[in-house]
Amino acid sequence: MATPGFRAGASVTSDPNSPSLPGNLQQAFIDNGGAPVALGAEQIVQADRWTLTGDAVVEIRFTGKPVPGASVRLSIRKPGRILLSDGSPAAALAVYDQRGLPRSARHRVRPNGSSLLVYNAYAVMRGGRSFEESWTGNAGMIVTRLAEDRRRYECSDGTGAFARGDLVFEIGLLGADAPLFPDDAHPARPGLLAKLRARWGG
DSSP, X not given: OOOOOOSOOOEEOSOTTOTTSTTTHHHHHHHTTTOOEEETTEEEXXXXXXXXXXXXXXXXXXXXXXXXXXXXXXXXXXXXEEEOTTSOEXXXXXXXXXXXXXXXXXXEEEOTTXXXXXXXXXXXXXXXXXXXXXXXXXXXXXXXXXXXXXXXXXXXXXXXXXXXXXXXXXXXXXXXXOOSSOGGGSTTOHHHHHHHHHHHOO
């Protein structure tokens, strides 16, 4: 696994059906020290970093089709921390987009000088068992800056040819005092929403 980076990278064909692309994307990252891989006028990266100047609420909003086993991963190095819904600190978390769950989630981040890393994970079957992986095969993401505080991620998993629509989501930065449970996150369960807010102060 190469360390995600942002230097000028190698070129790769923009045709996802080309025989030169499957199986070569991760090798291209390794050969170039984690640098982006050019896809036409765009770039494929392994991960994306947010530099935070202070505490913030990070919103993850899924905009593509739900994909079983696929998730958004957030991680941060110490002394930074991500606060889970119960207020406990964590160095990393996974947010899944599955039927029956809200299509958005918010978490408070206290960077303490560390940057926030964003990448995707996916389910892979090996020997009849399901494993979650990142940065294998043709996994990667195309990041589009929608605004200074919002970005769109179009991600490919590592199980076949590069396909930017395997997992699509947006991440936005909100103020540190933004509520963790906005009204549109649980529209059908206002009673539960009120209890969660009372318990966790969101």
